[in-house]
Structures are given as C-alpha cells and as structure tokens.
Amino acid sequence: xxxxxxxxxxxxxxxxxxxxxxxxxxxxxxxxxxxxxxxxxxxxxxxxxxxxxxxxxxxxxxxxxxxxxxxxxxxxxxxxxxxxxxxxxxxxxxxxxxxxxxxxxxxxxxxxxxxxxxxxxxxxxxxxxxxxxxxxxxxxxxxxxxxxxxxxxxxxxxxxxxxxxxxxxxxxxxxxxxxxxxxxxxxxxxxxxxxxxxxxxxxxxxxxxxxxxxxxxxxxxxxxxxxxxxxxxxxxxxxxxxxxxxxxxxxxxxxxxxxxxxxxxxxxxxxxxxxxxxxxxxxxxxxxxxxxxxxxxxxxxxxxxxxxxxxxxxxxxxxxxxxxxxxxxxxxxx
Numbered sequence: 001x002x003x004x005x006x007x008x009x010x011x012x013x014x015x016x017x018x019x020x021x022x023x024x025x026x027x028x029x030x031x032x033x034x035x036x037x038x039x040x041x042x043x044x045x046x047x048x049x050x051x052x053x054x055x056x057x058x059x060x061x062x063x064x065x066x067x068x069x070x071x072x073x074x075x076x077x078x079x080x081x082x083x084x085x086x087x088x089x090x091x092x093x094x095x096x097x098x099x100x101x102x103x104x105x106x107x108x109x110x111x112x113x114x115x116x117x118x119x120x121x122x123x124x125x126x127x128x129x130x131x132x133x134x135x136x137x138x139x140x141x142x143x144x145x146x147x148x149x150x151x152x153x154x155x156x157x158x159x160x161x162x163x164x165x166x167x168x169x170x171x172x173x174x175x176x177x178x179x180x181x182x183x184x185x186x187x188x189x190x191x192x193x194x195x196x197x198x199x200x201x202x203x204x205x206x207x208x209x210x211x212x213x214x215x216x217x218x219x220x221x222x223x224x225x226x227x228x229x230x231x232x233x234x235x236x237x238x239x240x241x242x243x244x245x246x247x248x249x250x251x252x253x254x255x256x257x258x259x260x261x262x263x264x265x266x267x268x269x270x271x272x273x274x275x276x277x278x279x280x281x282x283x284x285x286x287x288x289x290x291x292x293x294x295x296x297x298x299x300x301x302x303x304x305x306x307x308x309x310x311x312x313x314x315x316x317x318x319x320x321x322x323x324x325x326x327x328x329x330x331x332x333x334x
Contacts, residue, residue, distance in 0.1 A: 004216045006033035010224045011231055013037065018235070024212065027276055031333040032116050037231040040213040040238055043268050045101045045167050046194040047093070050187075053161040057086040062195045063264070073105075073133060076198040080142040083164045093137070094144035094153050095167025099304045100277065103130045104209035105200040109277035110296055111326065117333065118282060118326045122299065122315050129202070131303060131311035138307035146305060159185075169211075170194070170265060174255045182256070189256045196268055208272040283325040295322045 007013070013025055013034055021038040028036045047062070054061060059079055065071040080092040103110065106126040112119050121127050137143045144154055144163050158166040159181050172178055173192065182192065199206050215231050217224060237243050251257040279286060279296035286296045295318040302309045 002219055004035060005219045005221070006035055007037055007217050007227075008034050010217065011037050011228045017232075024210075024274055027113065027274070028214075029116055030113065035216055036212070036214040037216075037235075038212045038214045039231065039234045041210050041269060041274060042170070042213075042265075043196060043272065044169065044209040044211040045095075045097065046170055046196060046268075047165040048158075048168055048172065048192060048194045049165050050158075050161060051191055051193055053164065056161075057083050057164070059083065061193075063193060066195045071195060072199045072201045073102075074201055077136070077142075079164065080137075080140070084140075084142065087162075089162060091144040091157070091163045092142040093165045093167065094155075094158060094163045095165075096153060098137075098143065098167050099131075099134050099300050101167065101197045101209050102134060103127065103300065104275040104277065105197050105203060105207050106130050107200070107203050107205070107207040107273070107275060109275055109279070110300060111277060111279040111282060111322075113276075113278055117330045118278060120319075120323055120326055122319055122322065126200075126202070128311070130200070131300075135303050135307070135310060138304055143304060173257065173261070179255070189258050190260060193261070194264070196272065205273050206271070207275045208268070210272070210274040210276065282322070282329055286322065286325055295325075 011034075012018075013022065018025070021041065024041060025034060025036055025038050028034075028038070049062060051061060059082060062071060062079070065075060083092055084090050106129070108121050108124050108126040110121055110127065112121060144157060146152060146154075148154070149157075153166075154163070155166065155177065157163045178192070181187075182189075196206075196208050213234075215227070215234070217227050221227060248262055251262060252259075279300075282296070286294060299311060299314040299318050299322075302314055303311045
C-alpha cells in the first residue's frame with residue numbers, strides 16, 4: 001500500500017554485522033527489495049504448563065521429552081489422551097492461535113513468499129495433514145471449548161490445573177495477572193515452565209512460528225540516515241555481551257525468571273528453523289482478526305473452534321477469494 005519504502009541503499013544489510021539475520025531478512029524480500037531491518041527474532045508462541053499438574057497426572061515433564069528429542073505431535077496426542085482421562089472436565093490446550101503454531105511446525109505456512117511473490121499453500125499435503133491433526137483436537141475435545149467461557153480463552157482453568165497447556169508468548173510470565181497468580185498460590189519460580197510446539201514427525205527439521213524485532217522506513221521519511229544509525233545502534237546493543245548480561249540479571253531480579261527459563265529461551269532462538277506466514281499481509285480483508293470475517297483465518301481457525309466445520313469444506317468456500325487477493329497483491333508489486 002506504499003506506506004513504506006525499501007531500505008536498500010540506506011542500510012547495508014550485506015555486512016558481517018547483519019549476517020545473523022540475513023537469511024531471515026531474505027524471507028521478507030518483496031519484489032526483489034529489502035524492507036525490514038531485523039535486529040532480533042524469538043518464538044512467537046510457547047506452550048506453558050504447570051510442573052506439579054504434569055506430575056500429578058503421572059506424565060513426564062515435557063521439557064525432558066524436548067531435550068531427548070521425543071516431543072512430537074504423536075507424544076502430544078498421548079499426553080492429550082492421558083490428561084483428559086485423569087479427571088473430570090480436563091482439557092489439553094487453550095490460547096489464541098493454536099492452529100497457527102501447529103501449522104508452522106510443518107515448515108509450510110498457509111501463505112508464503114517465494115521468489116518475491118505471495119504463494120498460496122492451501123492445497124499443500126503438509127497443510128492438509130496438519131489440518132487433519134487440528135480437527136482431531138476439536139473432535140476429541142482436547143482443546144478447551146471456548147463456548148464455555150463466552151468464546152474466549154480461560155486462563156483460570158489453566159491456573160487451576162484443569163487445562164494442561166496454555167499457548168502464549170514468553171511475555172506472559174511478566175504480566176500482572178501471572179505474577180499475581182504465582183504470588184497468591186505461592187508457586188515456586190520454576191512451577192510455570194514452557195516448551196516449544198511439538199515437532200512435526202514428518203518434517204525435515206524442527207520448525208517454529210517466530211516473531212521478529214524489525215524496523216521499516218516510512219515512505220518519504222525526511223531522515224533516512226537517522227533511521228540507518230538507529231538500526232545499527234539497536235543491532236550493536238543486541239550483541240553487546242555486557243548489555244545482554246545486564247538484561248538477563250534484570251529479568252531474574254524483576255520478574256523471577258530462572259536460569260533454566262532463560263537458557264531455554266536463548267536456545268530456542270537459535271536452534272529452531274523460522275517459519276513466517278504472510279496470510280495477514282495479503283490484503284486488508286485477509287488481515288482481519290476474527291475467525292468469521294477473514295478468509296485465511298476462517299480456513300485455519302474454524303476447524304479448531306467448531307468441530308462440525310472441516311478444513312476441506314472451508315477451503316472450498318474461501319479458496320477462490322484468497323487466491324484472487326494474492327493475485328491482485330502480486331500484480332501490484334509488478
């Protein structure tokens with residue numbers, strides 16, 4: 001929509017300083033040009049759990065499974081069945097955007113950028129296979145049924161041990177609600193822990209949906225040199241060992257992060273293969289947040305939220321609209 005301009009010729013992202021994120025920035029190239037100065041990446045979502053809840057259900061700590069290379073979709077379904085049968089009204093996972101994270105583990109997003117153009121993957125076998133998995137979560141009532149809570153997530157059920165995993169970013173550990181809950185129940189700092197999404201057993205590597213800290217340059221910006229200087233400063237600070245160490249100590253002091261938390265967080269940033277889904281960048285219509293009013297969100301989310309709606313049915317309903325909007329976006333790029 002011409003809100004931003006390329007950064008080629010303004011920021012030299014070919015230097016060694018930018019090499020850590022060069023591969024990621026290449027995935028954001030549009031029409032052969034660079035638009036994003038990426039200074040850091042992190043997991044978009046993690047699966048939070050309470051260690052005592054896992055233990056009381058007779059299950060092995062998922063973190064141990066992850067370390068042993070055993071944390072897969074298949075193991076997740078084993079956990080789902082075991083936890084659901086451990087008591088009344090037990091659910092396995094809750095949180096917004098659960099399907100997004102599972103789809104990313106296949107390595108195939110719903111909409112990708114290839115050769116500088118948007119590409120639909122609605123009919124890719126990996127997407128179809130993942131959506132069958134998503135439908136199983138709904139069919140077996142493994143996911144928390146939002147209709148019980150006004151079509152919203154239910155953090156209380158997670159805190160009380162009735163939901164095994166809660167999908168959220170790592171920032172949740174520092175949120176007021178989570179801090180108050182930890183304090184109220186006197187939980188040890190390591191009680192709330194996390195793992196990445198389970199690995200797709202059919203994928204060639206361990207993929208995860210990632211988020212990026214990035215800067216874009218507004219079209220017609222009057223001080224592009226200032227933009228370049230700012231991004232260079234941010235990048236330099238992110239690699240400064242003294243700054244990184246100070247941030248780590250602040251996280252432990254102010255928010256009770258443990259070394260185990262922080263070590264895993266750092267490991268996942270570098271060990272996972274990044275997946276970026278551009279479904280919300282196709283058009284204003286495709287960027288809508290709701291499950292009903294956005295074509296790409298409908299085909300991805302409704303099979304998870306409403307067990308009676310299938311991916312193949314919703315794809316048939318929305319595919320022509322999505323593909324038309326992708327074609328229009330690619331045509332605008334030239």
